[in-house]
Every structure is written in structure tokens, then in C-alpha cells.
Amino acid sequence: MRRDRAGCAEVAVVSDPVRVCVVGVGAIGSLYAAHLGRAEEVEVWAYDIVEAHVAAINDGGLRVTGRADFVSPVRATSDAAAIPPCALGIVATKAEHTATAMAAVAHVFTDGAVASVQNGLGNEEVVAEFAPRVIRGSILPAGALAGPGVVRLDSLGPTWLGPFEPQPARAEEIELLARLLTEGGLPAEAMADARGAQWGKVAFNAATSPIAALTGLSIGQLGERPDLRALVEALAAETTRVCEAIGVDPPDPVTTLEREIVNAYAHKPSMLQDVLARRRTEVDVLTGGVASAARDAGVRAPLHEALTALVHGLEASWAATSESGMRH
Ligand SMILES: NC(=O)C1=CN([C@@H]2O[C@H](COP(=O)(O)OP(=O)(O)OC[C@H]3O[C@@H](n4cnc5c(N)ncnc54)[C@H](OP(=O)(O)O)[C@@H]3O)[C@@H](O)[C@H]2O)C=CC1
Numbered sequence: 001m002r003r004d005r006a007g008c009a010e011v012a013v014v015s016d017p018v019r020v021c022v023v024g025v026g027a028i029g030s031l032y033a034a035h036l037g038r039a040e041e042v043e044v045w046a047y048d049i050v051e052a053h054v055a056a057i058n059d060g061g062l063r064v065t066g067r068a069d070f071v072s073p074v075r076a077t078s079d080a081a082a083i084p085p086c087a088l089g090i091v092a093t094k095a096e097h098t099a100t101a102m103a104a105v106a107h108v109f110t111d112g113a114v115a116s117v118q119n120g121l122g123n124e125e126v127v128a129e130f131a132p133r134v135i136r137g138s139i140l141p142a143g144a145l146a147g148p149g150v151v152r153l154d155s156l157g158p159t160w161l162g163p164f165e166p167q168p169a170r171a172e173e174i175e176l177l178a179r180l181l182t183e184g185g186l187p188a189e190a191m192a193d194a195r196g197a198q199w200g201k202v203a204f205n206a207a208t209s210p211i212a213a214l215t216g217l218s219i220g221q222l223g224e225r226p227d228l229r230a231l232v233e234a235l236a237a238e239t240t241r242v243c244e245a246i247g248v249d250p251p252d253p254v255t256t257l258e259r260e261i262v263n264a265y266a267h268k269p270s271m272l273q274d275v276l277a278r279r280r281t282e283v284d285v286l287t288g289g290v291a292s293a294a295r296d297a298g299v300r301a302p303l304h305e306a307l308t309a310l311v312h313g314l315e316a317s318w319a320a321t322s323e324s325g326m327r328h
């Protein structure tokens with residue numbers, strides 16, 4: 001038995017770990033699960049439908065490569081019933097899969113607070129259908145899956161967390177998640193109001209992701225071209241008008257672009273990753289989400305309308321190509 005300086009017996013206080021479940025462990029979910037797994041007081045669960053990835057994580061841990069190099073202990077499963085109740089959740093599926101994923105794991109969060117770290121508008125509203133308390137999250141870390149059990153960190157940006165006003169998480173839950181992420185190596189800030197931060201991220205994605213998706217250029221390559229940068233600035237001006245109309249004051253997306261050219265030059269935005277894999281993109285909650293918010297606010301956003309239509313056209317071309325392939 002250990003004794004303190006006065007010779008009294010020291011009682012080791014062992015507190016229960018905080019259980020966190022990451023829902024959807026593709027690129028971003030894997031980065032968040034792996035970093036959280038390094039924080040001392042956390043037990044990380046990862047839920048995903050990709051069985052090869054889940055099996056690899058359980059066999060050898062979740063490996064992070066690229067800007068970091070470590071292996072993290074994460075309990076992964078495709079069986080939602082195997083996950084115990086968790087105090088905190090992080091949703092990192094693509095927007096169109098949120099409802100299906102959250103429906104499967106709702107029992108895990110009957111008394112939990114769940115953060116969306118997804119891009120775009122409207123994700124928290126869907127999470128709130130399945131969890132009692134919700135955290136509004138916006139993030140700048142970037143990455144891509146590199147194989148089963150392996151995720152590549154392309155850049156390490158901030159995470160902003162705040163209450164989802166209609167169904168808010170408690171301030172101490174938001175602060176706890178921010179602290180655990182920061183301890184794990186992903187700097188996170190707990191905010192009393194994260195709406196400006198979220199609109200800043202939405203404005204940045206809405207302006208840059210479709211350009212990357214349509215041109216195939218990385219964030220750095222598109223950001224250093226004067227012609228595309230002028231387009232980003234024109235798109236940002238449209239978002240500014242929407243934000244003025246709805247009363248939020250986001251950071252300037254062009255400043256974010258400057259930072260990302262340096263921090264994430266070679267990163268292919270997730271919308272470009274979707275296009276390369278011929279998966280439906282999230283354009284409707286990003287550029288299309290801004291176009292729709294503009295219509296609701298009575299503001300014009302013709303560039304957002306045009307880019308949304310172009311990305312939809314690109315998606316339609318894949319079906320058209322496979323149909324015409326079947327005919328010839
Ligand atoms: N990649 C990046 O650098 C960044 C991405 N984001 C945002 O983060 C979110 C996640 O993106 P990203 O990580 O790139 O996406 P990924 O496609 O890499 O990961 C999503 C994961 O969720 C899985 N999934 C799909 N449906 C379900 C379900 N019903 N239950 C459980 N898991 C499911 C997917 O499986 P399957 O592959 O079979 O569909 C996949 O493994 C998006 O909103 C994106 O915009 C934000 C910042 C940066």
C-alpha cells in the first residue's frame with residue numbers, strides 16, 4: 001500500500017471511463033475515434049457498416065498515418081446492439097445516412113449528448129430525432145481512409161462545439177467533449193453559440209467543395225488559381241448576404257481558404273472523394289443548403305444554384321454512362 005508524506009494510506013480514486021460512441025467511422029469518424037482513444041479517461045466505441053474496416057480495427061487497432069502516426073485502441077462493431085450506453089456521441093456518416101445510422105444506435109444515447117461533426121446544414125435536426133441532447137459541431141481536420149483499419153490525417157484543424165439550440169446539450173457535456181478531444185490531440189473549443197462557426201464552415205465548403213468536385217483539383221491547387229479564387233470570392237459574397245439576412249456573423253471563408261492552402265494543400269475535399277468513388281455527394285446540404293437558405297431569406301444566390309445543378313448533372317452522368325453502356 002502507498003502512503004503519503006504523513007504516513008496515511010493513499011486511496012487511489014479510479015473513476016469510470018467516459019464512454020463515447022462514434023457513429024460512422026470513415027475518414028472523419030476514424031480520425032475522431034482514434035484521437036479520442038488516446039485520451040486517458042475514455043472508452044471509445046465505433047459503429048460502422050463496413051465490416052472489413054471494423055474487423056481490421058478490432059484485430060490491430062485503428063491506425064492513423066499521414067500527419068500523425070499512431071495506433072489507437074477502439075472497440076468497433078457493425079452490431080449496434082453490442083454497444084453499451086454512452087454519455088457522448090459523435091456522428092460522422094455522410095448526411096444522407098444520418099437517420100439510418102442514428103435509428104440503429106438510438107438506444108446507446110437514451111441519456112447522452114450527441115455531436116454532429118458533419119459538413120452542411122440540417123444534420124443536427126436529424127440527430128435530434130434520435131438523441132435527447134445535441135451538440136452543434138463544425139470541424140476543419142481533414143483526412144481520407146487509406147485501407148481497412150487505416151486513416152490518413154491530411155491536416156489538423158480546429159473543432160468548434162456548441163449547443164444545438166432547439167435541443168441543447170448541457171454546457172458541461174460540450175466542455176467535456178471538447179476537453180477529451182483536445183487531450184487526444186484534436187484541438188476543440190466549447191462555445192456558448194457555435195452558429196457563426198458553423199456558417200463559416202458551411203460557407204467555405206459551399207464555395208470550395210463543388211469546385212474541387214467538378215475540376216478534380218485539391219484544396220491547395222484550386223485555391224492558388226486566380227480564376228477559381230475569384231469564383232470562391234463571388235460565392236462567399238452570396239453567403240455573406242444570406243448570413244446578414246439571418247443575423248449570423250461567420251468567419252470569412254476566403255481567410256479559411258488561405259489557411260487551408262497552407263495546411264491541407266493536397267487534401268481532396270470529401271465531395272471530390274465522393275466523385276472519385278462515384279458516390280452521391282453532399283451538395284444538397286452544402287452549396288444547395290446555402291441556396292435553399294437564401295431562398296428562405298429572400299436573398300439571391302445564383303452561383304450556389306448553378307454549382308448545385310452542375311454537381312447534380314455530374315452525378316446524373318454516372319447513371320447515364322452505365323445505362324448507355326448496357327444499351328451498346
Ligand atoms: N473527409 C474529410 O476530410 C472531411 C469530411 N467532413 C464531413 O464529415 C462527414 C463524414 O465524411 P467522411 O468521413 O469523409 O465520409 P466517409 O464516407 O469516409 O465515412 C462515412 C462512413 O459512414 C459509413 N456509414 C454509411 N451508412 C452508415 C450507417 N447506416 N451506419 C453506420 N455507418 C454508416 C460509411 O460506410 P459506406 O462507405 O459503406 O457508405 C463510411 O464508412 C461528412 O459530412 C463530411 O462532409 C468534414 C470535414 C473533413
Ligand SMILES: CC(C)(CO)C(=O)C(=O)O
Pocket residue numbers: 119140141142143205208209219264267268269270271
Ligand atoms: C477538410 C475540408 C475543409 C476540405 O474542404 C472539408 O470539409 C472536406 O474535405 O469536406
